[in-house]
Every structure is written in structure tokens, then in C-alpha cells.
Amino acid sequence: MSARSRLPHLPHVSQSPTDPDFFNDPYGFYRDIRAMGDFVYWTDYDMVMATTHQACAAVLKHPKLGRAAIDPAPVREDEKLKHFKALERFSLLELEPPDHGRIRRAAMGGFGRTRIAGLAPDIARIADDLISDFPSGPFDFIEHFAHPYPARIITRFFGLPESMAGALQGWSNDMVAIYQARRSPELDARADASAREFATYLRQVMAGRGSVPQEDFLSELIKAEAEGTLHSLEELLSTVVLLLNAGHEATVHALGHAMNLLADFPERSLALSLENIAATVEECLRFRPPLHMFHRDVYEDVVIEDQPFARGDRIGVLLGSACHDDAIWPDGEHFDPFRPRHSNLSLGSGIHVCIGASLARLEMQIALPAFFSRCPNLRIVEPPKLSDRYHFHGLEKLMVRCS
Template identity: 35%
Template sequence: MDPPDHTRLRALVSRAFTPRMLERLRPRIEAITAELIAELPDEADLVSGFAYPLPVMVISEMLGVPPEDHERFRGWSETLARSLDPMLTAELISETGRARREFRDYFRSLVEHRRERPGDDLVSALAQLGELSESELLATCVLLLVAGHETTVNLIGNGVLNLARHGLLAQAARRPRQVVEEVLRYDPPVQLTSRNALEDTELGGVPVPKGTPVLALIGAANRDPAVFPDPGRFDVGRDPGRHLAFGLGIHFCLGATLARMEGEIALSALAAAAPKLELADPAPPYKANMVLRGLATLPVRLGR
């Protein structure tokens, strides 16, 4: 979406994502993190036991999604995330259509409930606005929930994997901000994104006519040696510079501040609680997704 509709919708939703508003969430994120770590057995899958539930619980509470409904949208969310891939099978296209319909039906019911009984949550706030059509409101709710956890799951999982592989987990407790920025650069949760040319242009000597879709490879840009010295080295002490993990320009990720906060809290708390953490599988499997790079499982031994 482009201006003016993009400008209007982003302005409405961004009220809930200002740094000041998100700082109010910090104590709750820290509490959820502590609870999840305390519940982990010594041998655990960090994706299902930690990296997945943390951002799901946070974005669900922000939106006003009841805890008992979290598992209902897990499958829908994973299907919609896979639909971002540039190569889609007929089967996945069919599954995506069904997931989108079921997701929208769920939020339609939740919006109706919140209009009658509004709470202190984002769905209630959006439902009270007269500036959104039903289609815009439902699409925005689905987008916020899917984008609000799928990528952060990958950030946490990729972070633990790379820190453990390089023996740098302790650094997450000492300088969480630098650690998160290097994870975002070195192993970004979003590997590529698409853009449409708004006018005739040229890239690398190749003509790009107006309206042409272009795939921008974020993962490659973040390893550009002209920007990052020794880009293939995982270095939590480096100046992260201008990595593109959250995009650039007017479409810069709305949830960047929230994702960074969740990543910093999650990785630093885990490092403090389980400093002897070891990978139980040195080469854990990844989800079948080209766009969103994340682990399917991450077996570890906490060594507590």
C-alpha cells in the first residue's frame, strides 16, 4: 500500500507503537519472559517453549486476544507467513485463502465483541474508530498479529543459535542492545521483501519499468562488505551501522522498537538464567520458508 491510504492507516496504528507506549509494556514482557524461563525443563526446545510463546503472548495482550485462543491462530499464522514466499504451489494458495478467511472471521467476531465491551487494547481502540472500513480493520488486525510474532520468534531463535555457536551467550546479558543488532544484521528474520517500482528506473544497468515488482534481498544487503567490515563474521562488538533488517523508508517496520525490546529482554534474561546453555543439536532444522528465516526447533540443554 502507498500514500495516501498507507499514511492514513499507519498514522492510526502507530499510536500504539510509540517508544513511550511500548516502555509501559517492559515490566509485563520481563514478567512473561521470567515465567517462561522458569517453566523450561533442563532439556528443552527453545522455539516451542520460549521463542514462540513470548511474542505471541505480548502481541495478543496488546491486541486483546484471549489467551485461550492463542493455539487457534497458530496454524493460520504459519500458513500466511509461508504465503509470503515468491514461489507458491497451488496447494499453498488454497491453504492461504482458507487461513485468511478463518483469521478474518475470528477477528470479525472479536471486533464485534470489543465494540460492545471495549477494553484497554488495540482492537478495542481500532474498533471505536470511524475512520477504518471493515476490510481495512480486519486486514490490519491480521497483519499486526502475524507480523507481531512470526519475525520476533525468529529473532530470538536465531539469536540463541548464533550466540551458542560462537560461545557468546554471556554477551547477551552484558550488552543486549549490541547483541540484538548484530543478530538482526548477521541472521535477519526477514531475508527478502518485495517492492513495486513507482516510476521507470534502472538498477545495476537493468531497466525496471514502472509497476515492475522487485525482490530486495535484505540478507545479502546486511552482508555487504562495502558497508560492514568482514561481514561474514558474527561480531557482537561491531557498530551495527545501517542494517536493513527492518526495511527502510516509509515502510520501515512499525514494530521495530517492540521487536528490539523483546529480543533484548529475552536473550539477556536467558543468558542470566542459563549461562551454561548448550545446543543439543548443532544443526537444528529450519522452517520451510524463503522469506522468513527461522528455526523449526532448537533443542538445548540449559545446564542449570
């Protein structure tokens, strides 16, 4: 039974996610649907969507809801996506307790406060190197900084050679492309080929690390598998690939948006000062969240914000809408790094909350001041171009010049 027939009393809205007017600026649509209530039924997705900050947070934190499909499709041998599916199978994003907690604990080992803080000098060096290599004329900030910066950092974080960052970036882009609203056989084929190459490369590196462990995160995960916290090589591979992919894609978009917001911001120096930089990064993430929609399956009958849901329902969580909720951020359509702080949902909430949140924040807190102190005259020379992938809301191109 479709959500439409089960929840006929909810307001119905229609909006194609591939309509350029929409994905270029979804915030007007979000404002309209929040005015209709905590939940609406979005016909194009045949799904109920949580619209407000409160409803989205309640869905994400609810113990009877989860990311793993309630009725997983019968495992069909899909030859065309064999390698991709193998890497996705034990992804944290596809699991619920108890497996989720066990694998997440193994991965969390890499994200301790001390370890992340210890990365700061390396991150600053990577930012500096990339800025030094900027072309003298107009250039695309996304290509020259937003992509390579997190790719090099996550490569370094795992203890892989930085020279592999380009290849990892390519594999990651191809694999993540499969989650967009517009899919095609060509995209699927590319995602599967990249998954195969990615897994082959990691198996080779891990074979070396297994016999000669090093002081890096990859060696730690290999140890977790040897000691039984991770149950198989497949779990290990899925975890590494998820972290490498997630550690790259969303950060690219977060950096692109932040540059675009700050380039012409009149109080930029104050916003980037040591005392304000953390708040500025939070406001960038709130104002332009890179990931706009996730969903949860309902495992038992529940009531959320007075709305009953039945086992088997699926609820969309509109993070992009939640982050602009005027009930929490008055004048939420306005970028204001100096507004009173309130935690936002751009990095999620509940048991699947972003594992790399502290790394992502640190990357931005280092990059933004470094960039503008070395390029104080930066200006945007062409209207920025948004990517047509609605769920991953990011700039495809941001042409700037430094002098």
C-alpha cells in the same frame, strides 16, 4: 517483456531458491552477486535484484517505487482463496499513498515509545513463565520459546486473552505459509480456512469491544474505524490480521537465530550486559536477518545507482545480502556484537519500514538476557535445522538443554 530482455547488460545468475544447499546458507551466493555489482538479473525469479546495502536502501526509499503492483491482476473471484484475499486486500503491505499513510497512521498509534516501554514488565513476565516451563531434558527452543513468546506478547498487546495465543499462532503460520517459494493447493486451502476462522473470531471480539471499549490497542483501532480514519470494517480486519501475523512470524526467526548465535559465543555475558544488549540485538538482526527478500514495482522511469529502470519493472530487494555487505560491515561474515554501529536493513527502510521494530527489539532485549541468566549452562544438542522457506529465513528446530 521480461526483465531479462529489457536489462540484457546486467550480470545473469541462476540459483534455485528451493535448493537446500542454498537456503541453508545463502551468504556465499550473496557475496558472489554483490561482487558483480549493485544489481543482477536472477533468472529463477525473472527479476532484477538489488544486492548491496546502498542499492537496497535506495530502492526501498525511492518515492517512485512501491509495493503495490503497478498492474494489479484483474480481480478474479478466486473462491479457493476468498477469505485469505479479503484479509490481504487492505494490508499495509499491499498499499501505497495515500491509503497506506492513512492506515499506517491509525496503526502507529499503538507503537508510541511510552506504550511500548510500558509493555516491558508484561514481556518479562511472559519470558519468565515460559522459561519456568522448560522441560528438564533436551527440548526444542523454537517450539517452547521462540513461537509462544511473540505470540503471547502480540496477543496481550492487542488486549486479547493470552489463552488465544496458540490459536492465533496456528492461523498466522497457515496464512504466512502462502508466501513461501514452494506453494501447493493444500497450503492454499489451509491458509484460506485459517483466514476464515481468524476473521470470524476477530469479528466476535470486536463486536464486544465496540459496545464496551477497553484500554487496549484493539479498542483504539475500532475507534479509528468509528471515527473514519479507517474507512471500513475490512480495513480494520486487514490491519489487525497483518499486525498479528507480522508481529509473530519474523520474531520467531529472529529469536531462534539469536539463541543459536549466542549459545556458544565466548563473550556472551558482556554481549548481554545492559550497556551492550541493544547492539547485540542489532548484530543478531544484521547477521541473521529473518526476512531475505521483498520487491518493489517501478511506477515511473527512474535511475537508481546509475542503473536506469523503466515503468513496469520489478526490482527484488535482497535484505539478506545487504546485511552482509562488506562495504558497510568489514568482515561481515563474522558475528561481532562489539563492531561499530551502522543501521542495517533487516527491519526495512522507507515508508514500509517495520512498524513493530521497537516492539521486536524490546522483545529480544528482554528475552536474551533472561534466558541465559536462568539457563547459564545452555547448550545446543543437535545441529540446528533451517526451514526450507527461503524468504522467511529461520530455524525450524533448535534442540537445546539447560542443565
